[in-house]
Amino acid sequence: MLRTASQFKIASRLFSSAAVRMTSSPVMPLDASKVEIQTTKTPSKPKSNDELVFGKTFTDHMLTVEWTQESGWGTPQIKPYGNLSLDPSSAVFHYGFELFEGLKAYRTPGDKVALFRADKNMERLNKSAARICLPTVDGEEVIKLMGKLIEQDKYLVPEGQGYALYLRPTMIGTTPALGVTAPDKALLFVIASPVGPYYKTGFKAVKLEATDYATRAWPGGCGDKKLGANYAPCVLPQRQAAERGYQQNLWLFGPEKHITEVGTMNAFFVFQDSKTGKKELVTAPLDGTILEGVTRDSILSLARERLDPNEWTISERYFSITEVAEKAACGELVEAFGAGTAAVVSPIKEIGWEGKDINVPLQPGKQSGALTENVAKWIANIQYGKEMHGNWSRPVA
């Protein structure tokens, strides 16, 4: 249903033509050079690395920029981290006018702090904004502002492999009225959280429940955008999977039981043809139901560059839980992992489906497959500036 290529093209043309119209002639563009900085009077002491919990501790400052339809973007403000004060009728509380991004800043050689592929996050932020009629931004200006924000609290960016500063750009509709309509007021803000490695003691492979009774995303919906709307409805199925002993959901779609995503990450599988020995790295295609993950894109790019095409095929194609179960049964399932900003890669060891568990191979004595391990290294080396890769790592502070 609405899953043919031509139907998608229509949907995508309709959505994107509106996006173009929306971004034309903003009244006042976002201008990083106008930033006003108010520093905290009570700077905090850095926490020790082992005290860091993802997204619970924040740096001393935050960035806010107000937007109105009438005047465009206001003066960017960097100020002490603190509560937002909003009218209870604000659009964000009632109709889901909210989007976010997640990206990390890493300590790199020469006492620099660098963002990883922030331009991709800004591109996606604008796609998310256009999809729910929030204002778009000049991503380059937001990157500059994030650099200034990081400079304020540079001493709080943790050191060490696996440690980073997680940045959370967020945009909310703030119009104080209950009509269901495009907001004429919005707030862009960025907060920052020093974080440690997702797996403190190396990888820990997870068990997934293949889920078809709940559906994460749908053609003609907004599952490819980073909107709040896509997250809250997935927490109940996750809780239910956890009660049955599985950490996360492997989201299936349609009568074909296509594999789409895992938890809040993109899903990658490795198959090996038992006759030819050739391997295939496969992930779902960007058909409008799949989040356009920056880690997903990085993995695909690096795999295409670095894996021998005589030994590997890199595929963005539909594949189903049935195909995975069949390949597992005949020894053709090699490994599987989730991919996202928080963990980079998250290896999978088991998938519950139709009352049985599909076993996903791991390397002997290890908690991941071989490609999963390599991909993690490839990306970390670029993130921490040990290796250059085009403009993927960009010093900002």
Added chain:
Amino acid sequence: MLRTASQFKIASRLFSSAAVRMTSSPVMPLDASKVEIQTTKTPSKPKSNDELVFGKTFTDHMLTVEWTQESGWGTPQIKPYGNLSLDPSSAVFHYGFELFEGLKAYRTPGDKVALFRADKNMERLNKSAARICLPTVDGEEVIKLMGKLIEQDKYLVPEGQGYALYLRPTMIGTTPALGVTAPDKALLFVIASPVGPYYKTGFKAVKLEATDYATRAWPGGCGDKKLGANYAPCVLPQRQAAERGYQQNLWLFGPEKHITEVGTMNAFFVFQDSKTGKKELVTAPLDGTILEGVTRDSILSLARERLDPNEWTISERYFSITEVAEKAACGELVEAFGAGTAAVVSPIKEIGWEGKDINVPLQPGKQSGALTENVAKWIANIQYGKEMHGNWSRPVA
């Protein structure tokens, strides 16, 4: 896909069993008798009826109740209307942890103010809460608290046919952390807006665009709940329809092009068999993709009570835009309307579909069909206490 009855039963069982577990043994239940009231020092002057704009003016007070997983519900507070102060990492800003209700209080004989079917709204509020792992409430206590809130500002409840006090109970997740998980802190609040009739000068029938490139709701999703997640993504298709000259979307679903809802309302159509002369009032069934509208339920109940079964069939069944187009072509389409709390009923005069406009009949010289007009009267008479109907109208202030 996932559209068979048995698949829905599984989904609904899975979702509802979790809901039951979640509501068991709350640490501290919501208790209206504990309410603390702080009155405003600057009471406002009532606006004249013609100054009222839906959801833009609010009364002087609001209700707030905090919840934590650890302690349960806190002390209900009625206090002057004012901003909420929230940590920027709060779950509501990032992951769509928000739900709302909409209901109206009407001036009834004997200087009373009465709520219309508030128990149904409380029932739905709890279903919405369970679906996104927010706490459920004792609806009876919330109704009592809304009564006390209305008492504070009773003089601001407007008088006159079509005028009412719109109440907006809202619940948001307030946990200040970025992990995607069930909130352990929440805030329930209620704000109130004096409103006038949706159609100030009688009905004004609308033109709809039948929309299949964007999808409002899907099986295994949350389109039947009143969650913020269902609203923001529908504003872009609405804007696009408006650019093509249609006020709202008629939401279609699936390859069958089933008619599901209209804008943010339930959809009703009237057909008449040209051979037998028998009429059918039809609306989509509650299959998990349709909002469980209180107005929808009221219309179905009243139609079953008041329409002659020899002349009418009342159907909750799937029906498609193709069926509507075919019936229109042979003179069997009688009328159509949307149904919701804001407008009660909203007559439809035209539906754009496949490059043509389907004409929906109106009564000669009027802006609605005959049943639309009757339904509006039936419901208004109960809302304004001119007619009793079981416990549908409940005096609270």
